[in-house]
């Protein structure tokens with residue numbers, strides 16, 4: 001199971017949990033409680049090296065968003081992602097009491113994105129490398145809010 | 146006072162911004178330097194200290210071989226978008242300390258078309274960040290202004306007005322790159338790059354060079370027709386909590402930006418308040434940057450930009466003219482030259498020599514602010 005998961009994730013240092021229940025891996029400072037993402041070896045706030053990995057919250061609120069309307073250059077984007085380009089949403093999601101995480105959004109219609117809307121972690125295929133998964137945030141369905 | 150009131154800009158020179166095939170960045174730097182020397186009525190042999198640089202077009206001191214080998218101490222600067230500001234800070238300190246009497250600073254650059262293709266590894270980020278499609282500067286600018294607009298009630302129309310003002314001013318500047326005026330409607334209707342920013346709301350990497358001659362004490366009165374005093378120059382980097390480009394995450398706790406801190410120090414050292422500023426050049430990498438920097442520098446309150454810009458206050462004939470030479474939006478951004486271009490423009494405005502784009506009111510106090518990745522800012526206060 002673990003081996004399958006690690007082949008699938010774009011970077012197992014960044015995404016943990018399982019394909020059904022993924023978790024982002026950040027770190028927390030034992031001295032000042034600052035949370036970072038991805039994991040860091042020392043604390044950017046207080047410089048302490050007493051920093052430990054932490055699975056971040058999977059739900060948060062959309063703090064800001066944009067739509068990426070043109071294909072990014074490859075590299076660093078994967079060449080296949082450019083060929084099959086479709087505009088995609090990008091945002092920062094504020095995980096309460098932790099940190100604001102930058103991510104792709106599953107929603108790419110500007111009319112359906114709103115600052116403050118509840119969002120939840122999910123996995124999506126990496127554009128240009130469908131055998132790999134990366135993380136994204138999707139709007140929480142109305143019924144579950 | 147630190148004695149900074151004793152240092153003045155006594156000569157300015159510029160090589161037109163834009164694209165110049167067949168001319169190297171170094172050559173543009175040397176041309177700008179010769180023009181600045183001629184403006185001060187001196188020669189390269191009279192310079193007893195020099196500093197300068199570029200981000201991508203070579204070492205500035207290589208241009209001494211074009212200007213003449215006089216043995217002058219020359220400090221090469223390579224500090225990203227703050228290259229010009231850093232050169233100016235260094236020259237100012239040398240003059241204030243008495244280690245030099247007449248100094249030259251130069252900034253130039255020549256970025257190839259489609260430059261700026263950063264890789265995550267160079268920024269200490271995993272390759273997943275680029276592969277996922279997050280490694281784009283335009284995304285960062287859009288995300289930052291989108292949030293700011295929601296917090297402070299800034300409209301799309303205001304973003305467009307910033308750009309249309311830039312192109313209107315650029316049309317009056319023979320050294321600008323983009324010299325065709327564009328209406329607010331044309332800017333709003335242009336290709337969307339990253340919501341809410343359209344194609345004409347972004348500046349492009351370009352080419353160009355600027356040089357300044359500075360002097361102190363009695364040399365100022367000997368050299369300058371109209372001395373423009375460099376009352377302060379301040380340079381700061383980011384703190385924990387500032388929102389900068391290529392951040393896979395940002396802390397919930399926010400901090401004053403490098404610009405806020407540099408501007409506050411520049412005003413304090415000059416003994417002049419933001420309310421006294423008659424004309425200012427501030428970093429407008431894209432429309433949103435000008436909006437946010439207006440408040441970060443203290444030139445207005447957060448949220449006040451909407452009424453300020455809608456009322457025309459930041460246009461040439463307004464109460465607080467901003468980016469009178471067209472800014473980065475109309476001039477393009479040769480990184481090493483950008484910060485010094487701002488000072489060049491303020492000097493022309495304070496001297497009353499800005500020609501077609503001269504601000505119609507009396508200008509006695511000018512301000513400049515340059516900002517760049519990954520969170521550096523330099524500000525100056527200049528007076529006549």
Ligand SMILES: [Zn+2]
Pocket residue numbers: 029030031032033034043044045046047048
């Ligand atoms: Zn800490």
